[in-house]
Amino acid sequence: MKIAAVTISDRASDGTYEDKSGPAILAYLEEAVTSPWEPIHKIIPDGIESVSTTLKQLADEDGIDLILTTGGTGPSPRDLTPEAMELVMEKELRGFGELMRQLSLKEVPTAILSRQTAGIRGKSLIINLPGKPASIKTCLDAVFQAVPYCLDLIGAGRIETDPNVIVVFRPKAK
Secondary structure (H helix, E strand, C coil): CEEEEEEECHHHHCCCCCCCHHHHHHHHHHHHECCCCEEEEEEECCCHHHHHHHHHHHHHHCCCCEEEEECCCCCCCCCCHHHHHHHHCCEECHHHHHHHHHHHCCCCHHHHHCCCCEEEECCEEEEEECCCHHHHHHHHHHHCCCHHHHHHHHCCCCCCECCCCCCCCCCCCC
């Protein structure tokens, strides 16, 4: 099982500020995931080309099962992660973005500005998360219950979790 955390930020990629979002994703996974997994962490600049190229490489060449991006989902001119996702994903999973926004709105009214989405490319599940570490936890708590089963359905690696951290849903066999 390979899981990538991709920070999408001009300023973090050029060293203007420390990336705290990618490490927040990895910390969440270290706490939640109990099955063996290999972490990959990348920091790339904003932009359609940089994001789409990175996501294609991770999915198609590196065989990453789960790709979690952070950043680039707001309304500012350089926030182009959803546009890059449209070029990359084969199937969109709109429910992920809808749920993340709905729960984030309980914490901050500007969550309505976020444009997170999720989708599938081959055997990779890609989820776009917001850029703030606290929002990342809120969003992962919301959607991670469905992630292992989604990975099962697309033929990706299997994830087991600590039920004290996150209880996942898998239908019972008949």
